[in-house]
Amino acid sequence: MKQADAALDLISKLALAGAAAVILVRPHHVSRIAGSPIVPKARDLTRTAVRRMLPRPAPPLSRALELRRLADRYSPSGRARQQELTRTAGRRLNGSAAMLALSVLADSAVEHYRGSFQNRAMYTPLVTSALTLGASLFGVADARASRHTIRDTVYAAAAATGVAGLCFHSYNILKRPGGWSWLNLFYAAPIGAPMAMALAGLLGRGAERVRDTRPYRQATVLGLPAGRMLAAVTAAGLAGTVGEVGLLHFRGAYHDPAMVLPVTVPPAAAVLLGATALRPSRFTNRIARWWLRLTALLGFAGVGFHAYGVSRNMGGWRNWSQNVLNGPPLPAPPSFTGLALAGLAALSLIEEETDA
Amino acid sequence: MPERYPGYDVLNKRNSMSWNEQTRRVIDKRLAIDPNRHRFFTDEEWPTIRAVCDRIVPQTVARPRPVPLAAMVDEKLHADRGDGYRYTELPPMREAWRRGLAALDAEARTRHRRRFHELGAIEQDAVLTAVQNGEVHNQAWRDLPAKSFFTKRVLHDIVSSYYAHPTSWNEIGFGGPASPRGYVRMYFDRRDPWEASEARPGREDLARRENAGVG
Numbered sequence: 001m002k003q004a005d006a007a008l009d010l011i012s013k014l015a016l017a018g019a020a021a022v023i024l025v026r027p028h029h030v031s032r033i034a035g036s037p038i039v040p041k042a043r044d045l046t047r048t049a050v051r052r053m054l055p056r057p058a059p060p061l062s063r064a065l066e067l068r069r070l071a072d073r074y075s076p077s078g079r080a081r082q083q084e085l086t087r088t089a090g091r092r093l094n095g096s097a098a099m100l101a102l103s104v105l106a107d108s109a110v111e112h113y114r115g116s117f118q119n120r121a122m123y124t125p126l127v128t129s130a131l132t133l134g135a136s137l138f139g140v141a142d143a144r145a146s147r148h149t150i151r152d153t154v155y156a157a158a159a160a161t162g163v164a165g166l167c168f169h170s171y172n173i174l175k176r177p178g179g180w181s182w183l184n185l186f187y188a189a190p191i192g193a194p195m196a197m198a199l200a201g202l203l204g205r206g207a208e209r210v211r212d213t214r215p216y217r218q219a220t221v222l223g224l225p226a227g228r229m230l231a232a233v234t235a236a237g238l239a240g241t242v243g244e245v246g247l248l249h250f251r252g253a254y255h256d257p258a259m260v261l262p263v264t265v266p267p268a269a270a271v272l273l274g275a276t277a278l279r280p281s282r283f284t285n286r287i288a289r290w291w292l293r294l295t296a297l298l299g300f301a302g303v304g305f306h307a308y309g310v311s312r313n314m315g316g317w318r319n320w321s322q323n324v325l326n327g328p329p330l331p332a333p334p335s336f337t338g339l340a341l342a343g344l345a346a347l348s349l350i351e352e353e354t355d356a
Numbered sequence: 357m358p359e360r361y362p363g364y365d366v367l368n369k370r371n372s373m374s375w376n377e378q379t380r381r382v383i384d385k386r387l388a389i390d391p392n393r394h395r396f397f398t399d400e401e402w403p404t405i406r407a408v409c410d411r412i413v414p415q416t417v418a419r420p421r422p423v424p425l426a427a428m429v430d431e432k433l434h435a436d437r438g439d440g441y442r443y444t445e446l447p448p449m450r451e452a453w454r455r456g457l458a459a460l461d462a463e464a465r466t467r468h469r470r471r472f473h474e475l476g477a478i479e480q481d482a483v484l485t486a487v488q489n490g491e492v493h494n495q496a497w498r499d500l501p502a503k504s505f506f507t508k509r510v511l512h513d514i515v516s517s518y519y520a521h522p523t524s525w526n527e528i529g530f531g532g533p534a535s536p537r538g539y540v541r542m543y544f545d546r547r548d549p550w551e552a553s554e555a556r557p558g559r560e561d562l563a564r565r566e567n568a569g570v571g
Contacts, residue, residue, distance in 0.1 A: 116546060187542075315536030319373050321550070325540040 079215050085352055086213040087145045092345035093207030093230070094139030097155070099338030100200035101132035106331030107193065114325045115189075121168060125197060128154075128161040132200050139207060147208035155204030162198025169194055186251045192244030196335045199237040203342045206230045210349065219349055227349030231277035234343040238270035238295070241335055252328070258305050261298060266336055269295045273343045280350045289347055296340035302333025361529040362560050364552045364567040366522050372571040374537040374550055383532065386521060389431060391424035396433035396450070401457050405429065407473035408460070411480050412514045421523050428517035439512075445504050453513075455496075456505040460487065462496035529554055 023030050033039075061069070072078045108125040115122060135154040142148065169189035176184045185191060210226050213219040219226035242263055249259045272288035310327035311317050324330065369375055370383070394402050409425040433450055446452045464472040464483050472480065486492060487510075490503035518524050525532055529552035531539075541548050553566035 114540060116541065118546075314538070315373065315376070319536050321373065322537045322540055322548075326538070 074216065082352070083145055083213075083215065085348070086210050086219050087143075089219070089226075089345045089349050090145075090207045090211030091140050091142075092348075093203055093210060093342055094136045094151075096338045096340075096342035096345065097200045097204035097207060098133055098136030098140060099341060100196055100203070100335055101129045101136055101158070103331050103333075103335040103338060104193075104197045104200060105129040105133055107196075107329055110325065110329065110331065111190075111193075119168075124161055125165060125194070128158050129197060129200070132158040132197075132204065136200075136204060139204070139211075145211055145213075147212040151204065152208050155201045155208065157201070158204065159198050159201025162194045162196070162201060165194025165197060166191070185247060190244065190248070192240055192247075195237070195240050195244075196338075199233070199339065202233055203230070203237075203338075206233065206342075218353060225350075225353045227346050227351075227353050228277045228280065230346035231273050231343065231350060234339055234346055235270045235274035235277060237339050238266050238273070238336075238343070241339065242267050242270065256305070256309070262302060262333070262336065265291070265298050266295045266340075269340065269343065273346070276347065276350055280354045285347055285351060289344065292340045292343045292347070296337045296344070299334045299337030299340065302336065303330055306330050306333060358555070358560070360554060361526065361552045361563065361567060362555050363564040364526055364529060364570060366525045366530065366532050366552075368571045369532060369550065372550070374531070374571070375533070376536050379533045379535050383522065386428075387421075389424050389427050391422075391427050393427055394430045396430050396453075397426075397457075401454075402426070403473040404457050404461055404471070407475075407480060408457075408484070408510065409514055411477065411484055412510065413518045419523060423518055423521040423523050425514060425517055428520065429513050432513060432517065443504060443508050445501050446508060447500070449509070449513075452500070452505060452509050455498075455500050456509060459492070459494060459496040459500060459502070459505075462494040463487065463492050466494045 073082075104125060108122075108129065112122040112126070117123060131154045135151040139148070139151050169191050172189035173184045173191065174180060176188050178184055206221050206226065206229070209221045210219045210230075213226075221229040245262045245266075249263060252259060254260060269288065269291040272284060272291050276284050276288050306328040307330060310320070310323045310330070313319070313323040313327045315323065317323070367383075370380060375383070394405075397405050406426040409429070413423075413425060415422050415425075433453060436450060438449055442448060447455070460483070461472050463486070464470060464475060464479075467483060467486075468475055468479055472483065475483065484506070487502045488506045490501065492502045519528075519530075522532065524530075531551055537550065539548050539551065547553060547566075550570055552570060553563040555563035
């Protein structure tokens with residue numbers, strides 16, 4: 001294996017050196033290739049192919065139709081419809097924050113119990129995530145459009161706790177012998193876990209901003225279109241979660257083929273969601289929506305896979321007091337579901353933003 | 357000496373999920389060993405091996421269930437379960453014990469004109485020290501190296517038998533076979549709730565309380 005690696009390394013180095021030598025010694029060859037008509041032709045061909053694959057842009061609206069749209073938008077019924085949309089999106093974002101908070105609550109309870117609550121600060125995420133869960137469920141149940149001060153405050157606290165947790169976990173890794181090493185990243189406090197709490201807080205804050213949208217205005221977060229902003233945050237959150245899963249599933253040596261799923265499906269969803277945040281189009285929105293649904297499903301399926309993982313440890317479920325702590329964490333996968341739900345809510349907002 | 361693990365009894369784990377059927381079977385068999393039964397050692401050798409065990413691991417503290425050391429060594433020799441290796445200077449396990457015990461008795465006779473088990477503790481220790489240092493005079497040893505017999509048979513078999521018994525596990529806070537339940541909190545100075553709690557000076561009561569919950 002090592003020999004094969006070394007051989008590949010050598011070949012790639014030789015190829016690079018060869019290319020460099022050609023550029024230096026025979027520049028006219030290079031310029032001829034670069035200047036040949038094949039290059040623009042190939043570029044054009046790719047462009048046409050991509051354009052064909054994308055759906056056709058809608059034909060420009062007639063003057064009358066445009067007027068009607070405007071009238072619709074500012075009519076009482078249009079206003080009600082838009083308010084309904086932001087309210088629903090806000091509640092759905094509250095729901096995603098609830099899912100994340102539930103995952104954090106259960107996961108930190110189990111893992112910090114395992115850590116024997118050695119540090120008093122280890123109780124903090126339990127309290128904060130329980131509060132966040134309560135506030136989020138209240139948000140889901142609350143049919144009023146406006147934001148709520150209590151929810152907003154709790155979400156801010158959750159975000160702050162997440163960031164503080166990141167510092168605590170980094171300190172835990174660094175204080176161990178070996179410091180910043182793979183071993184400690186694998187076995188010390190998980191570096192990515194507190195970020196789920198921070199994300200619950202951020203998405204919750206976003207939910208409150210979206211709910212609070214005034215009539216005839218677009219929903220915004222920090223002055224930017226809410227849909228695209230939240231899509232970007234969710235995409236980043238998915239990417240971070242994938243990093244954490246990748247680290248821990250690598251620790252588990254990918255011994256079950258299903259362990260590859262959470263490092264393949266959610267990254268695609270993150271890329272698609274990021275793409276819709278940067279450049280929304282009906283086409284990417286639609287694919288992103290399906291990938292997000294798949295990711296949400298995977299979050300639930302993950303609990304099942306992890307339960308199976310617990311059963312495969314010695315003594316199985318009968319030996320739960322060891323295996324629930326030692327086996328794959330049961331409450332971890334639903335954080336994917338939480339993020340995917342947030343991504344879906346963000347998508348519905350993006351569609352409204354681009355239609356307008 | 358104060359107890360290191362006050363109130364700890366590894367047998368409380370017997371019916372918990374720490375042990376499974378296989379583990380229970382093995383430990384039950386070990387606990388059922390009759391301290392007076394000997395199938396490998398002859399009646400002649402029996403008092404000698406018992407006296408040697410008493411000097412190598414003296415069990416002076418009154419215990420509800422002392423380790424039946426001589427009987428455990430006898431069990432091992434009777435089953436002829438070897439270690440999987442043999443030192444070239446020593447004959448096979450059984451033969452080494454037979455010849456070694458006979459030579460030990462002979463050595464005691466040469467030095468004190470009595471058999472080994474008839475000696476006082478100080479004299480017994482003197483004989484064993486001589487064997488340990490290879491300073492033996494009796495012809496009975498012949499080509500059996502006394503030094504190796506002491507370190508690689510006497511110490512090895514008696515001490516490993518001692519620490520195979522639940523009574524000594526209580527003494528050192530060992531949890532017995534980790535089968536099926538192993539340990540979760542692997543970091544320094546952390547304790548799983550099903551693990552023995554060591555008494556820190558002045559906090560013996562805490563350890564006793566925690567040990568009462570071990571199961």
